[in-house]
Amino acid sequence: MSGSALTLAGLLHQYDGGGGFTLRCPEFSVAAGESVLLLGESGSGKSTLLSLICGILAPKEGRIDIAATELSKLRPAARDAFRAEHIGVIFQQFNLLPYASAQDNVLLPLHFSSARRARVTDPPARARALLAALGLPEGTAAVAARHLSVGQQQRVAVARALIGAPELIVADEPTSALDATTQGTFLDLLFDQCRAAGSALLMVSHDPRIGSRFDRVVELADIVTTERAAAA
């Protein structure tokens, strides 16, 4: 299927809380298998947009389609299940379970997603293969995440997003904790694995230097407008 991995249309989100923050996104899409870099500073609505895409927040108006499903129509529990099935998330802070081994961290999404689980024949072997492909030294798969270096944690987080080949990988500033050289190597590995899994990649960053590797670079400000109430 050469359709789109993600389509946003006429999106309007408003926080009910005190801030009175409003976010609009009239149109944006990512094609299947495409890699897109969203450039934007913090406070530009990045996190809110990602939460909407991941189905953590529900938009007030408009629609979100991921892998031919209208996410914005689903009930909260169904959105959780949908996220588990179709989206791999890489966080700025990696967000690994510190007490669990690298391998268990990678296997975690499969526990909540039958479709991704079905795509993997031997999950532990696949997890180790992914970790190895991402350049994690052998033997580290059994090590608890809190004992890994920052770079290693980064790779575990990527392997966790990639396992079971979800249609869309969403990455929030995954390189901010790395220096320039490691950044390059890391992105190479990430791209290789996304291609191998056939997943589309949507990365949010404030760093324009990495843009050359992506199919497309989009300024966040071009697709999203935000308003804050005067009180803020």
Add this chain to the structure above:
Amino acid sequence: MIFRLAFASLLARSLTVGMTVLSIALSVALFLGVEKVRTGARASFADTISNTDLIVGARSGSVQLLLYSVFRIGNATNNVTWESYQDIAARPEVDWIVPISLGDSHRQFRVMGTTAEFFERYKFRGGRDLAFEDGRGLEDLYDAVVGADVAETLGYSVGDPIVVSHGLASFTEHADQPFRVAGVLEKTGTPVDRTVIVSLEAIEAIHVDWQSGGRIPGQSTPVDEIRQMELTPTAITAALVGTESRLQIFALQRWINEYPEEPLLAVLPGVALQELWAIVGVAETALIGVSAMVVVTALIGMMAMIFSSLNERRREMAIFRAMGAKPRTILGLLVLEAALMAAIGALAGMALLYAALAVGRPLIDAAFGLWLPLDPPSLRELQTLAAVIAVAVIVSLLPALRAYRLSLADGMMVRT
């Protein structure tokens, strides 16, 4: 795998989790310990007298008869005449009969007059015999055998002189006829420990110069003369009876209860003990209640611990959510965690109790005469453990629901 993760998460917080598990373990050990002591005490109580088929005394209540004849608490309202005693002893159903004569005391302990047969016939704890720690039984008229508590409290050993007081709390002493400690009994955990045993004849002997509770003025029969006298008692307080066959117990009991010459009462010790336990047993309910409260306190402590850990664990829960876990999975995870802690605590408590029992059993027996059996856990104990886990699950629902709400609000983005 979720189970493994929950376990790993607990291990990662081993200090607080360890304290919580420890408090649950201690409370469970206390609860089961109280339960053990309670059943042990009950069994021990029921074992105060065994292999005796009937206790006979003057007509009163069965509990009262048991209290004064076996526990040496309170007094007999009336005596049994020697003629009645002999009538009973002559019955064909009677295998053996041991008379008991009470009424005098030595310091704070009761003096009991009986025959040498008492040492053979009196059994406790399922047929155990009285045994001598030191010395021998009653041979001379002025021999006395003292129980373990008497010997310990008053520092008596074989050969020491004893002067018996008249009545139970009096300053009139039978000073003219001192006894000699002939034997010291081993600890039994029964009222025998607190008894000074002399022969029935000796009780008569010290009362030769007495009449209706008072000394006959000016009269003092020399000991040599007394030794020559016929010292058959005119009355006894009670008697322990063994029958030829257990089937005859009830027939003999009816015969005694309907004895026309004198109002008598015969009771089955087991039945009377049960009646008495029904009265004493109220305290055990209170004990159980208190120790159950301790268990509940420990579980509430666990709940507080989970509550206070929620904030630092918001990130962990957000990770689960980002991976596609539903808020209800988060709820389940916390409940599972509580159940795990309670299960580990309960098992550790049980292990603790058995370890303590294995070490402390002989000490408890020596100090209190309470023999606690080291049986495999009873169904009731297993039920208790299950109940602890069930209550843990219930109390953990409160923090789990809060986690549920937090994870709904936080989603997968926790700003730290």
